[in-house]
Amino acid sequence: MKDSILRRRLANQRIDGQGHRTAADVVAWSGAVQAQEYEPAKWGLGLRMGDRTTERDVQRAFDEGRILRTHVLRPTWHFVTPADIRWMLALTGPRVQKRLAVYWRQMKLDGPTLTRGTAVIERALGDGGCLTRAELAEALRRAKLPFVTHRLAHLALYAETESVICSGPRRGKQSTYALLASRAPRAARVDRDEALGTLVRRFLQSHGPATIRDFVWWSGLTTPDATRGFQIARASRREQGGRIYWTVGASRPTTREQLAHLLPIYDEYLVAYKDREAIPHGAAKITAAFARPVNFQHAVIVDSRVTGTWRITRTSRAIAMRATMLRPLTTRERRAVADAAKRYERFQGVPVALTID
Secondary structure, three states: OHHHHHHHHHHHOOOOOOOOOOHHHHHHHHOOEEOOOHHHHHHHHHHOOOOOOOHHHHHHHHHOOOOEEEEEOOOEEEEEOOOOHHHHHHHHHHHHHHHHHHHHHHOOOOHHHHHHHHHHHHHHHHHHOOEOHHHHHHHHHHOOOOOOHHHHHHHHHHHHHOOOEEEOOOEOOEOOEEEHHHHOOOOOOOOHHHHHHHHHHHHHHHHOOEOHHHHHHHHOOOHHHHHHHHHHHOOEEEEEOOEEEEEOOOOOOOOOOOOEEEEOOOOHHHHOOOOOOOOOOOOHHHHHHHOOOHHHOEEEEEOOEEEEEEEEEEOOOOEEEEEEEOOOOOHHHHHHHHHHHHHHHHHHOOOEEEEEO
């Protein structure tokens, strides 16, 4: 039962790189894609695109605004498309703000302060186009609003969930902010029921089979909202192992052509599910073996299950990759992991030297 669910999820998430031509296609298919760690998150998109996709392709899509990065769903960074960003923020932004309200009170960020700070940021971006967080801090200082470190980060987060700002193009290795209105001028506005149904359909087509609890965790919405969304989406239910799993449409046929995959930290395949019975990791022996939960590391997937972790050491001309396995690999599995490393090499555009422990 568990294996069949995992293989269907792996196929529906398009981790085999078939079915999506662009980064925007990947993000639109999923609705939103976790992007807390920016560089690994780009590889997460590349995995779901064609075999010839490179890091530069994904970076270009981001810089040109074909995918955006903002705080939506749960209080963390996600990639979204310009077409979806406004309705998705309207649906989930209030929930993000509610979950963060306790921290804002501790930081003395009351409503008037947040509103005033957001207005200063909006004016600064209207004059300067795209600004780094340090440049926003300087604009706030000139307005006699000394926002630094955590208070500045939370002010920016508030402005994001108010649909005022979102990501701008990268400036070297630095992130910038831009006005949402300039980056997504044609963003759709839809009513709440349509937004709920759309978000559920996007989640189930890309993450299913999944439970309602999974969607509640992934979206940050309430159980009543989730239940309503599942009804609107006309999701199909099926009981397996004492749990109800939901899908929409016809599931993509599973494939074993690619036996192994190298997933980045916080990949949707690892972190999007609340119910633990049908996840590819979480066994006590895995946690004990790696000293920390595997979803907080890059993961080696073999035959749809977490079988190890991987890390890299980068120089300007090469990457050294070390994969640490939970169990010995067969000759076929070692070859599959090496093939996955070659795919990562093509994405990064520099030689990758793999060592398997």
